[in-house]
Structures are given as structure tokens and as C-alpha cells.
Amino acid sequence: xxxxxxxxxxxxxxxxxxxxxxxxxxxxxxxxxxxxxxxxxxxxxxxxxxxxxxxxxxxxxxxxxxxxxxxxxxxxxxxxxxxxxxxxxxxxxxxxxxxxxxxxxxxxxxxxxxxxxxxxxxxxxxxxxxxxxxxxxxxxxxxxxxxxxxxxxxxxxxxxxxxxxxxxxxxxxxxxxxxxxxxxxxxxxxxxxxxxxxxxxxxxxxxxxxxxxxxxxxxxxxxxxxxxxxxxxxxxxxxxxxxxxxxxxxxxxxxxxxxxxxxxxxxxxxxxxxxxxxxxxxxxxxxxxxxxxxxxxxxxxxxxxxxxxxxxxxxxxxxxxxxxxxxxxxxxxxxxxxxxxxxxxxxxxxxxxxxxxxxxxxxxxxxxxxxxxxxxxxxxxxxxxxxxxxxxxxxxxxxxxxxxxxxxxxxxxxxxxxxxxxxxxxxxxxxxxxxxxxxxxxxxxxxxxxxxxxxxxxxxxxxxxxxxxxxxxxxxxxxxxxxxxxxxxxxxxxxxxxxxxxxxxxxxxxxxxxxxxxxxxxxxxxxxxxxxxxxxxxxxxxxxxxxxxxxxxxxxx
Numbered sequence: 440x441x442x443x444x445x446x447x448x449x450x451x452x453x454x455x456x457x458x459x460x461x462x463x464x465x466x467x468x469x470x471x472x473x474x475x476x477x478x479x480x481x482x483x484x485x486x487x488x489x490x491x492x493x494x495x496x497x498x499x500x501x502x503x504x505x506x507x508x509x510x511x512x513x514x515x516x517x518x519x520x521x522x523x524x525x526x527x528x529x530x531x532x533x534x535x536x537x538x539x540x541x542x543x544x545x546x547x548x549x550x551x552x553x554x555x556x557x558x559x560x561x562x563x564x565x566x567x568x569x570x571x572x573x574x575x576x577x578x579x580x581x582x583x584x585x586x587x588x589x590x591x592x593x594x595x596x597x598x599x600x601x602x603x604x605x606x607x608x609x610x611x612x613x614x615x616x617x618x619x620x621x622x623x624x625x626x627x628x629x630x631x632x633x634x635x636x637x638x639x640x641x642x643x644x645x646x647x648x649x650x651x652x653x654x655x656x657x658x659x660x661x662x663x664x665x666x667x668x669x670x671x672x673x674x675x676x677x678x679x680x681x682x683x684x685x686x687x688x689x690x691x692x693x694x695x696x697x698x699x700x701x702x703x704x705x706x707x708x709x710x711x712x713x714x715x716x717x718x719x720x721x722x723x724x725x726x727x728x729x730x731x732x733x734x735x736x737x738x739x740x741x742x743x744x745x746x747x748x749x750x751x752x753x754x755x756x757x758x759x760x761x762x763x764x765x766x767x768x769x770x771x772x773x774x775x776x777x778x779x780x781x782x783x784x785x786x787x788x789x790x791x792x793x794x795x796x797x798x799x800x801x802x803x804x805x806x807x808x809x810x811x812x813x814x815x816x817x818x819x820x821x822x823x824x825x826x827x828x829x830x831x832x833x834x835x836x837x838x839x840x841x842x843x844x845x846x847x848x849x850x851x852x853x854x855x856x857x858x859x860x861x862x863x864x865x866x867x868x869x870x871x872x873x874x875x876x877x878x879x880x881x882x883x884x885x886x887x888x889x890x891x892x893x894x895x896x897x898x899x900x901x902x903x904x905x906x907x908x909x910x911x912x913x914x915x916x917x918x919x920x921x922x923x924x925x926x927x928x929x930x931x932x933x934x935x936x937x938x939x940x941x942x943x944x945x946x947x948x949x950x951x952x953x954x955x956x957x958x959x960x961x962x963x964x965x966x967x968x969x970x971x972x973x974x975x976x977x978x979x980x981x982x983x984x985x986x987x988x989x990x991x992x993x994x995x996x
Contacts, residue, residue, distance in 0.1 A: 440467035441579045443963040444597050445510040446936045447851055451963050460511055461760045465566075468573030469519040470508040474596065475576040476526040477501050478631050479556030481624035483533040488621060492540035497529040498620040499610060505603035505623065507774045510937035511737070511757035515776035516566060523569050530557065554631060590966035591640035592630040594941070597964065598647040599626055601942030604755075605654040605903050611692050614661035622650045641972065648949030651942040655906035659820075662691060667721035668822035669900060673814035674718040675731030676884075678807040679707050684797060685733055685747050685807075687711040687740070688754030689901055690773055691720070696791045697752065698726045706801045709733040711743070712757070713877055716900035719818025734810060736850035736880035744769065746808040750801035752783070752794070756937065768800050815883050819897035821910035830893060832918050835928065839890050841869040843929045844992060847905050848878040848943065849936030855959040856881060859934055861985045863887065863896075867993065871895050873911065876902035876943075878934040905943045909950060924952060930992035931955040932982065935962070948977055954996065958982030 443453035445460060457463060462470075480497060487493045504522055507513045534557070541549050556576070561568050578593060606619045629635055629643045663669075684706055686694055694710075694717050701708055707730045710717055715732045717723050734743035737757035744751050744765045751769040758777055761769050772783035772792060783792050824831065834840040844866060846859060863872060863882035872882070872895060879898055887895040899907035916924050933955055935944065941962075947955060954977075961970065961981050973979045982988055 440464040440574075441577055442467050443578070444593070444600075444938060446849070446960060446962070447853060448963050451960050453963060462514060463516070465516050465570045466514055466519065468570045468577070469516055469523065469566075470573070471577035472569055472573030473504055473508060473519065473522055473526060475556045475573075476523065476530060476559075477504055478627045479554065479559070480526060480530040480533060481627040482554060482557045482631075483530065483537045484624040485621075485628050487533055487537040487540065488624075490537065490540040490544045492536045494529065494533050494536060495617075497533050498617065498624070499607075500525065500529055501623050501627070502603040502607050502610070502620060503774065505600045506607050509600050509604060509756055509939065511759070512755065512774055513776040514758070514760075515778045515780075516570075517778065518776040518782075520566050520569065524564070527561070527564075556631070585637075586966045587637050587968045588635075588640065590964055590969045591637060591644060593964040594962075594969065595626055595640060595644050595647055596630055597938040597941045598644065598651065598945045599623055600938035601940070602647060602651050602654050604939055605651070605658050605942065608689065608691075608903065609654065609658040609661040611690065612661035612665050614657055614664075616653060616657050619650055619654055619657070622646070644945065645949050647942070648945030648947070651946035652906070652909070652949060654942075655903050655909075655946065658903050659906050662720075663820075663822070666691060666695070666723065669716065669719035669818040669820045670721060671816065671823050671894075672719040672724075672818040674715065674817050675814055676733070676810075677731065677812045678709075678733065678809045679730055680806045681705065681707060682801045682804060683707045683709060683747070683749035683807050684752060684801045685709050685711050685744070685749060686714055686752045686754065687737070688756065688773075688775070689713050689903070690754035691717060693752070693754040693772060693792065694723065697794050697797070698723060698729055700791070700794050701728060701798055702726065704798055704802070706798060709747075709807070711740070711751075712737045713901050714754070715815075716817055716898070716904065719820075719900070732815070733807060736877040738850065738852045743810065746810065748805040748807050750797045750804060752797050768804055770797050770800075811884075816894050816896060817898050817900070819894070820899045820904055821907040821914075824897060824899075824907075824911050825914055827893070828914065828918065830891065832915070834891050834893060835915075835919075839869060840871055840893070841867065841928065842993060843871050843873050843927075845873045845908055845929060845931045845933070846878060846882070847873070847875040847899075847902070847908060848934035849902065849940050850877040850880050850934065851936045851959075853959045856934065858959060858982060858985060859932075860885075862932060862989065865985055865989055866895075868895075871897060873897050873899065873908050873929075875899040875904040875908055876934075876940070881934075902939045902943060905946070909946070924950065925954070928995070930995075932988065932992065933957050934959065948973075952977070954978045954980070956980055956982050956988060956992075
């Protein structure tokens with residue numbers, strides 16, 4: 440296998456035996472095959488759109504399937520086999536639709552050569568064959584490929600994975616933008632274009648960032664129109680006695696249906712990881728058995744899930760290998776999978792998922808073991824912050840707030856991520872942190888106080904809620920009469936881990952944001968020459984030490 444899509448990839452070069460995340464070589468090969476087949480689907484999808492023969496089911500499947508290959512989502516080879524089978528079936532159906540429409544439109548059959556991923560037909564169609572084929576079509580399938588072209592293709596692919604995830608979340612809530620689905624296919628085709636230059640790929644990468652802004656805006660609209668705008672909230676981090684369910688991940692509709700199904704059942708519900716921001720949505724606050732957040736970010740789950748004692752539901756990434764001590768009480772749903780872990784099937788015919796097995800397991804389990812007490816702040820998305828924009832502007836004008844530091848992104852196991860905790864502690868008291876994503880768990884339980892009633896940590900929510908940070912920055916630029924967002928007293932100190940963070944980074948770059956610090960390491964899939972382009976155009980730089988970076992940010996560098 441070869442995989443270097445996440446920040447923790449081995450030696451910051453690539454995992455070649457087993458993923459640091461726990462991904463086995465067979466899963467890696469199945470994911471590579473899936474991506475390859477999606478390119479074949481996209482070949483027909485782009486052409487079918489030109490002759491009005493697109494297939495909506497195939498379009499959405501491309502997004503969902505890309506999502507399934509994001510780091511820490513699906514580790515179950517048995518779950519990938521039907522995905523590969525469906526990709527083949529939809530590809531062939533799309534091929535037939537396109538060829539028929541092309542014949543009718545042009546009065547002749549298509550004569551151009553077809554790429555292998557658009558025509559490959561398995562002989563046996565079993566897992567062994569899929570794994571063997573996947574081993575031949577991965578990232579390093581062509582060892583002679585130009586390093587910079589490979590780098591740009593993978594940067595684009597990983598951006599597309601993040602874009603697909605946010606798009607799928609919005610579609611689940613009934614908010615659509617088919618331009619996003621069309622772009623996913625167009626960009627996948629670009630990654631297989633042997634004639635595409637590095638400049639062509641750079642342009643497509645930045646277009647991906649633009650589409651990322653659209654996807655995050657769509658998801659923001661989906662979340663807020665369905666569940667209300669998040670409100671500044673002190674989230675309980677203690678526990679109550681009695682049966683409980685812990686829900687982790689990003690899928691708010693799963694939480695909504697779980698809360699409905701547990702009402703009156705004698706079960707309390709807690710969030711974990713990236714589900715923490717759900718505590719700030721008005722629609723969820725109405726449920727008295729929704730009682731707070733338990734634990735921290737994803738990589739602590741083996742210890743925290745063991746101590747939780749109740750049932751656990753994983754809705755999206757990031758799942759870590761379950762310990763035997765809680766393996767019988769953890770469930771997956773959506774695109775998440777782990778071998779041997781029971782899976783809650785998707786909704787049928789507009790109905791709800793059936794979380795009955797999760798509830799039954801909770802009722803036969805013990806109470807959560809207390810990890811901590813108190814509260815942590817959440818709910819400072821763009822509506823909440825702009826609602827007190829006058830106070831924020833006044834604090835800036837008076838000098839009470841000298842600088843904002845965007846410390847958004849991901850958390851992870853890397854010891855160097857302690858940098859973000861120390862940075863938060865070291866920031867001057869006239870500095871406010873803007874955050875989103877699980878990176879906040881490095882400092883959101885610190886008592887950093889407030890500035891004239893404005894908390895020094897403004898948590899906008901999940902990683903996709905980085906859109907809120909963009910809206911806030913754009914509004915501040917407008918208020919201060921600035922034409923360039925980079926003239927604001929805002930510094931960017933971003934932590935990344937997986938592909939959702941990649942699309943957030945590309946979105947920021949597409950908006951012209953410069954001087955972004957990125958850590959704890961730079962992506963292994965960025966070649967020196969591609970990095971040079973990013974540095975020259977956007978002044979992207981690696982994090983160094985807290986002292987050096989702090990001094991530079993306070994000086995506006």
C-alpha cells in the first residue's frame with residue numbers, strides 16, 4: 440500500500456505497510472480502486488452532462504463514495520466491496536445513457552478512445568480481485584510520473600474528498616447545489632488528463648477552493664435553516680447517573696433522529712468530538728435528556744469510550760480501533776465502518792434511521808464515569824458574533840482587542856500539537872482566538888477570560904463551520920472599510936490532519952488569505968516545487984516555535 444493523505448503518515452512520507460490510522464493494506468487497495476472507478480464514472484458523467492443525459496444517483500454517489508475514503512471513516516473491507524460493485528454498476532449505466540444520447544445528438548457513435556477506468560470489467564468480481572486491481576491503480580501506480588504533477592493531482596483529490604463530505608452533509612438535510620456534484624466529476628477527470636500541465640492543475644486546485652466556500656455556505660444554510668442559528672452556550676462537561684448514549688462525528692440529522700427516538704426512554708445523550716457544537720443549536724436544546732459533552736477530541740476515544748460505559752454511536756469520522764472493553768456497545772452509521780462493529784442502516788423512503796439497537800444497548804449498560812466537571816463555551820458562529828459586532832468593533836477601535844488569531848482545524852496524536860495549547864496560553868490578553876473543528880480541544884478548556892464581555896475563545900463549531908470565521912472576517916473588513924481581508928488584525932495558525940482540513944485550507948486560499956501558518960507538519964503530498972508556488976503566492980509557512988510564531992503574528996507577519 441501507499442497512502443500519504445493525512446498529517447500522521449509514517450515519517451511524513453507515506454504509510455507503506457499499514458496506515459498509522461489503522462488502515463490495512465486491503466482497505467487501502469479497495470479505496471484506491473474506488474477512487475479509480477469514480478474517475479471512470481466521472482469520465483462519462485462530464486460527457487453525459489454535455490448531452491443532457493446526466494444521472495442524479497451517480498452524481499451523488501461520487502460524493503458519498505469520496506467521503507467514504509477520508510481518513511478514519513471506513514476501515515471495513517466488507518463495506519467497500521458493495522461500494523465497488525455499485526460504482527461499476529452506475530458507471531456502466533451512465534455509459535449506456537451517454538452513448539445513446541451521444542448517438543442521438545451527433546448521428547454517430549463515439550469514436551474517441553476510452554480510459555481503462557471507464558471500461559474495466561472484473562472477471563470474478565470478488566474481494567480478492569478488487570484488492571489485486573486496487574494495488575495497481577494507487578497513488579504510486581506510475582513511478583515515473585512527474586513529482587509535481589502527482590503532488591497537484593493528490594492535492595486536488597484530497598480537496599475533493601473534503602468538498603464531497605461537506606456536500607453530502609448538506610444533501611442529507613435536503614439542501615442541494617448540483618454545481619458542486621458536477622465539479623467533483625470535472626476535477627476527477629482533470630486528475631487523469633495526461634495533457635494537463637502543472638498550471639492547469641494549479642488552476643483546478645484553486646477552483647476547488649472556490650467550490651469549497653460554496654459547499655460550506657450550503658451546509659451552513661442547511662444546518663441553520665433546519666436547527667436554528669447556534670447560540671452562545673455554556674456546555675456541561677459533567678455527567679448524570681443512568682443509561683446514556685454518546686454520539687460522535689458531524690451528522691446533525693443523526694443526532695436529531697436519535698434525540699427524537701430517545702425521548703422518554705430514560706436515556707441521556709451526550710456529544711463527543713466534533714458533535715460538541717450541536718449543544719448550541721436551539722432545536723436540540725429543547726430535549727431535556729440532551730445533557731452535554733463527554734470527553735475530548737477523536738484520538739482520546741479508546742480511553743474515553745471505555746470509561747463512558749454506555750452505548751456509542753459513530754456518525755462520521757473519526758473512528759479509532761475499538762477496544763474489546765467497549766466493542767459490544769459501539770455502533771457505526773452512515774459511511775463509517777469498522778470490521779465486526781454493528782452498523783445502523785441508512786434511511787429508507789424518507790423515514791428515519793432505526794437507532795433501536797443503540798438505545799437497547801444503552802438501557803442494559805452502566806452510567807458514564809465522570810471525567811471532569813464544569814462547562815465549556817460553544818455557539819459563536821457568524822450569527823452570534825455579528826450580533827455583537829458593534830462590541831467587537833468598539834473593542835478593536837479602543838485597543839482592547841489588538842488581534843484575532845484563527846486557530847481552526849484538526850486535532851491529532853502528534854506530540855508537537857502541544858504547540859497549540861502553549862500558543863493559546865501565551866497569547867496576550869488583548870488577543871481573541873477564533874476556532875472551529877476539533878483543534879479547539881487543545882485549548883477550549885483553558886480559562887482565558889474575556890475582553891469587555893467577549894470571550895477570548897470564540898468557537899464557531901465543526902470544521903465545516905470555518906465558513907463562519909470567513910464571514911466574520913469579511914464583515915469586519917467591510918466595517919473597517921478595508922478592501923483586502925489581509926489588512927485586518929487577523930493571523931491564521933491552522934492545524935490540519937485530514938482531507939476536510941485540506942478543503943478548508945483551499946477555501947481560504949481561494950479567498951486570497953495570506954500568511955497562513957500550517958502545522959504540526961506540512962503535508963507529505965506537497966512537493967517542494969508546489970510548496971514554493973504556495974509560499975510565493977500566499978506566503979504559507981510551517982509553524983516553528985511558539986515564541987517565534989507569536990512574535991511574528993503580533994507584528995502582523
